[in-house]
Amino acid sequence: MLAMTRATAPTAIRTARRVDRFTYAIRNIVAEAKKVEAAGQRVRYLNIGDPNQFGFVTPPHLIEAVSRAMRDGHNGYTASVGISEAREAVAADFTARGVPTSPDRVLITSGTSEGIELALTAIVNEGESVLVPSPTYPLYTAVLAKIGAEPAYYRTDPGNGWLPDLDHVRRLITPHTRALVVIDPNNPTGAIYPNDVRYALIQLADEHGLVILADEVYGDLAYDGPVPPMATLDLEAPIISYSSLSKAYLAPGWRAGWMAVGATPRLDGALAAIKKLADGRLCSPGPMQYAVTAALKGDRSHQVAFREALRARAELTTARMNAIPGMRCVAPRGAFYAMPQFTLPPGRRDEDFVLGLLRAKGVLVVYGSGFGANAADGSFRIVFLASPEELGGIYDDIADFAKEYAKAG
Ligand SMILES: Cc1ncc(COP(=O)(O)O)c(C=O)c1O
Numbered sequence: 001m002l003a004m005t006r007a008t009a010p011t012a013i014r015t016a017r018r019v020d021r022f023t024y025a026i027r028n029i030v031a032e033a034k035k036v037e038a039a040g041q042r043v044r045y046l047n048i049g050d051p052n053q054f055g056f057v058t059p060p061h062l063i064e065a066v067s068r069a070m071r072d073g074h075n076g077y078t079a080s081v082g083i084s085e086a087r088e089a090v091a092a093d094f095t096a097r098g099v100p101t102s103p104d105r106v107l108i109t110s111g112t113s114e115g116i117e118l119a120l121t122a123i124v125n126e127g128e129s130v131l132v133p134s135p136t137y138p139l140y141t142a143v144l145a146k147i148g149a150e151p152a153y154y155r156t157d158p159g160n161g162w163l164p165d166l167d168h169v170r171r172l173i174t175p176h177t178r179a180l181v182v183i184d185p186n187n188p189t190g191a192i193y194p195n196d197v198r199y200a201l202i203q204l205a206d207e208h209g210l211v212i213l214a215d216e217v218y219g220d221l222a223y224d225g226p227v228p229p230m231a232t233l234d235l236e237a238p239i240i241s242y243s244s245l246s247k248a249y250l251a252p253g254w255r256a257g258w259m260a261v262g263a264t265p266r267l268d269g270a271l272a273a274i275k276k277l278a279d280g281r282l283c284s285p286g287p288m289q290y291a292v293t294a295a296l297k298g299d300r301s302h303q304v305a306f307r308e309a310l311r312a313r314a315e316l317t318t319a320r321m322n323a324i325p326g327m328r329c330v331a332p333r334g335a336f337y338a339m340p341q342f343t344l345p346p347g348r349r350d351e352d353f354v355l356g357l358l359r360a361k362g363v364l365v366v367y368g369s370g371f372g373a374n375a376a377d378g379s380f381r382i383v384f385l386a387s388p389e390e391l392g393g394i395y396d397d398i399a400d401f402a403k404e405y406a407k408a409g
Pocket of ligand 1: 049244
């Protein structure tokens with residue numbers, strides 16, 4: 001072996017400044033939980049929205065479609081936009097839901113996450129801004145940090161079912177604003193927006209030449225049944241919609257998703273830019289693309305049982321949280337998240353409360369400021385996918401802890 005002689009001591013490789021601005025609290029907080037586990041305490045993880053970790057299983061016909069694709073030799077790269085049959089299935093699904101869509105405006109992506117990253121990267125310049133709900137799913141702000149753009153947080157109001165404050169949205173729009181993110185059904189609040197609110201958001205975007213990024217990954221998980229895509233309200237609106245197999249089809253690890261770029265010619269340039277960027281990453285995982293067709297053209301009856309399981313857990317969560325003195329919780333109407341708010345003693349931050357709960361009781365939730373909420377609001381997100389029995393025990397622990405925390409001041 002050659003021994004290298006160095007004149008100076010080796011220095012650490014420096015990292016790029018953009019990483020300093022990149023945060024993703026949902027996973028970052030796990031480091032704290034690992035320390036608690038290392039000290040010998042059991043931790044119950046209510047931080048990540050992964051139904052498979054809580055016993056919900058991927059429908060067998062999707063597994064069969066992927067394994068058949070592998071056996072049939074579909075293990076090479078696909079076209080960067082995805083295989084034709086999956087693009088056709090997505091287009092047919094949008095069309096059946098009331099948004100006539102052509103397969104050439106559809107891309108198959110590595111989950112909704114890649115759709116978010118492709119759309120923002122294709123549309124937003126450094127220094128420009130994007131309207132993002134507060135609280136938000138944090139990948140939006142993380143990607144904006146990476147591309148040197150800014151979030152403009154618009155308020156959603158817990159006093160009004162976590163609906164967007166339309167006047168606030170309007171006031172935030174500047175000549176540098178490029179896009180409006182709408183997450184409906186919402187993570188982290190579980191809100192579903194009524195048509196008048198959705199329509200008002202479309203009108204605002206239209207007036208100001210903004211593209212709407214419609215995150216519809218929970219669209220099929222509204223407890224009262226699927227929510228129609230936002231684009232049904234205005235087929236000419238510049239809407240890019242995305243979703244995936246992760247949540248409603250119980251296969252988050254497959255990284256299989258799609259995006260549909262609205263039919264308006266105003267989005268032709270954006271579609272071309274997104275396709276250009278997609279070429280650079282070759283393709284999303286190939287065999288999993290075959291499950292997109294199986295999912296959208298096959299049996300969806302698992303969703304009926306899943307929605308009912310979620311509704312029961314949402315009701316339990318809301319009732320138990322609202323029974324805790326100092327806690328308020330808006331009832332979620334879709335997805336598997338709730339965002340309670342606890343009246344904090346003066347000077348305390350949401351993160352103190354959440355880390356205290358983790359260390360005292362071994363319950364991991366995510367603090368609201370990790371989603372762009374105000375740290376003084378005392379909000380935190382619960383993922384309520386565990387069984388009602390387990391959730392019952394966890395909620396006893398949260399109630400005990402909240403009482404002690406309020407007393408300790
Ligand atoms: C609102 C929202 N968008 C996107 C994603 C990412 O989903 P995917 O697994 O499809 O990338 C999530 C995941 O939790 C989410 O909650």
